[in-house]
Amino acid sequence: MSVCDEVRQDGDPRDHGGQGRQNLALLCFYPHRAMEARLLATLAAEGFDDLTIAQGRIAARIGPGGTRLTDLAAQALVTKQTANHLVDQLERAGYVRRVPDPTDGRARLVQIAGRGQAVVALARRVEAEVEAEWTAHLGEEVTAQLRAALERLREITDPYR
Amino acid sequence: MSVCDEVRQDGDPRDHGGQGRQNLALLCFYPHRAMEARLLATLAAEGFDDLTIAQGRIAARIGPGGTRLTDLAAQALVTKQTANHLVDQLERAGYVRRVPDPTDGRARLVQIAGRGQAVVALARRVEAEVEAEWTAHLGEEVTAQLRAALERLREITDPYR
DNA sequence: ACCATTTAGTCAGGTGGTCTGACCATCGTC
DNA sequence: GACGATGGTCAGACCACCTGACTAAATGGT
Numbered sequence: 001m002s003v004c005d006e007v008r009q010d011g012d013p014r015d016h017g018g019q020g021r022q023n024l025a026l027l028c029f030y031p032h033r034a035m036e037a038r039l040l041a042t043l044a045a046e047g048f049d050d051l052t053i054a055q056g057r058i059a060a061r062i063g064p065g066g067t068r069l070t071d072l073a074a075q076a077l078v079t080k081q082t083a084n085h086l087v088d089q090l091e092r093a094g095y096v097r098r099v100p101d102p103t104d105g106r107a108r109l110v111q112i113a114g115r116g117q118a119v120v121a122l123a124r125r126v127e128a129e130v131e132a133e134w135t136a137h138l139g140e141e142v143t144a145q146l147r148a149a150l151e152r153l154r155e156i157t158d159p160y161r
Numbered sequence: 162m163s164v165c166d167e168v169r170q171d172g173d174p175r176d177h178g179g180q181g182r183q184n185l186a187l188l189c190f191y192p193h194r195a196m197e198a199r200l201l202a203t204l205a206a207e208g209f210d211d212l213t214i215a216q217g218r219i220a221a222r223i224g225p226g227g228t229r230l231t232d233l234a235a236q237a238l239v240t241k242q243t244a245n246h247l248v249d250q251l252e253r254a255g256y257v258r259r260v261p262d263p264t265d266g267r268a269r270l271v272q273i274a275g276r277g278q279a280v281v282a283l284a285r286r287v288e289a290e291v292e293a294e295w296t297a298h299l300g301e302e303v304t305a306q307l308r309a310a311l312e313r314l315r316e317i318t319d320p321y322r
Numbered sequence: 323a324c325c326a327t328t329t330a331g332t333c334a335g336g337t338g339g340t341c342t343g344a345c346c347a348t349c350g351t352c
Numbered sequence: 353g354a355c356g357a358t359g360g361t362c363a364g365a366c367c368a369c370c371t372g373a374c375t376a377a378a379t380g381g382t
Contacts (some may be wrong), residue, residue, distance in 0.1 A: 022277060022282065022312075022313070023196070023288045023292060024192065024292055024295065024304075024307070025192055025195075025196030025197070025233050025288075025291070025292075026193075026307060027187040027308065027312060027314075027315060028190070028192045028309035028311060029189070029193045029311070030311075030314070030315045030318040030319040031185065031186055031189045031311070031314050031315075031318045032186050032187075032189040032190045033238070033318070034186075034317075034318035034319075035184070035185075035186030035318075036186070040316040052267075052367075052368085053368095054367080054368055054369085068330075068331095069330075069331065070329080070330060070331075074351065077194070077371070078370090079369070079370060080330080080332085080366085081331095081332080081333085081369080081370075081371090082368065082369050082370075084331070084332070084369095085368080085369085086368085087321045088191045102328090104329090104330080104333070104377080104378070105330095105376085105377055105378075106329070106330045106376065106377040106378065107286050107329090107330055107331080107377090108330085108331080121306070127186075130186070131184060131185055131186075133317070134185065134314060134317070137262075137314070137316070137317050138310060138313055138314060142306075142309075142310050142313070143185075143310075144187070145303075145306050145307075145310060145355085146306075146307065146310040146311070146314075147188065148303075149299060149303050149304075149306060149307040149310075150188035150189060150191075150192070150307070151183075151188060152298065152299055152303070153188075153191070153192050153295060153298070153299060153307075154188060154191045154192075155298070156195075156294070157191040157194070157195035157196075157223060157295075158191040158195075168382080213338070213339085215338075215339055215340090229359075229360095230359075230360065231358080231359055231360075239339085239340070239341090240340070240341065241360065241361085242340080242341075242342090242344085242360095242361080242362085243339065243340050243341075245360070245361070245362095246338095246339075246340085247339080250338095262359090265348080265349075265358095265359075266347085266348055266349075266359095267347060267348040267349065267357055267358070267359045267360070268348090268358090268360080269359085269360080306345095
């Protein structure tokens, strides 16, 4: 999915795939989508079938000691309302809990709760597995180059670096 | 946004950004998101403020000679219903048109229509501009390596290659 | 101390995107 | 020419997300 790929330069009428030079952003999209799909499918298969993509995107940004709702919203690039809504669902399902922030009476920290720990562990395994497959396909050196380039690119494309 | 980043390995309590080693899929996500946001903002600023992200994602996959709805849906990984709905909107707004497929009485080809041509041209310009910025940041050689690595990765992550 | 401003979070209402399920028309084949 | 597969549409529902308006607590200047 991508507004990015607003365009295709290849010239084959009725083309179905697109062999032309694709823009970089679109190329970035495929691995991301593949990982997301794989992760969601595996989690569902292992019994966590009540997780949605949006919930995962929020949950993924919870730090070890808990994270404020506002920070979650900012990092995920959604509004506080949306983040709040998703955290509500996650809390109801037992994946996270909200505790008061000891350093700020207004704030509460969203923390991974019991059921969430299991999901995180599983997700970590799947991630490592998929990355290993990619490394096997690309080779160690190219993978390292890829990671380095993406990390540098992040400097100018991630507003919350 | 990413279920991909289900996990963070860094250990700083109350961390807000994440300096630890990020998984590759998440790293892929930042450039994609940045391009999408830039594209949407520019298009809106130039008067195409009735375009949504989802519409762009569908429109982006229309080939020069037109593309079938089913193919658009498959490539964008959405259902035919969703694709149809989005094409309806694009058609109503004058960006695309539907013509009968001469080779198949059941099918119709979605083609870029008058107003869509202007968008495509503008989008192409913005894409080139953003890629140029990235190249300036990374350097020619690293950019070329990045593209090559992503293209190879696409071989195993894009089901509609 | 006090008030103004900012920040954390919530509530209400609405739109858009996406899905599942059921359905019709046409194609290709035996 | 009948039948399974394919292209597309219709109906209804849910989820994600947004804008706008609001409360409560922290912060900073006088």
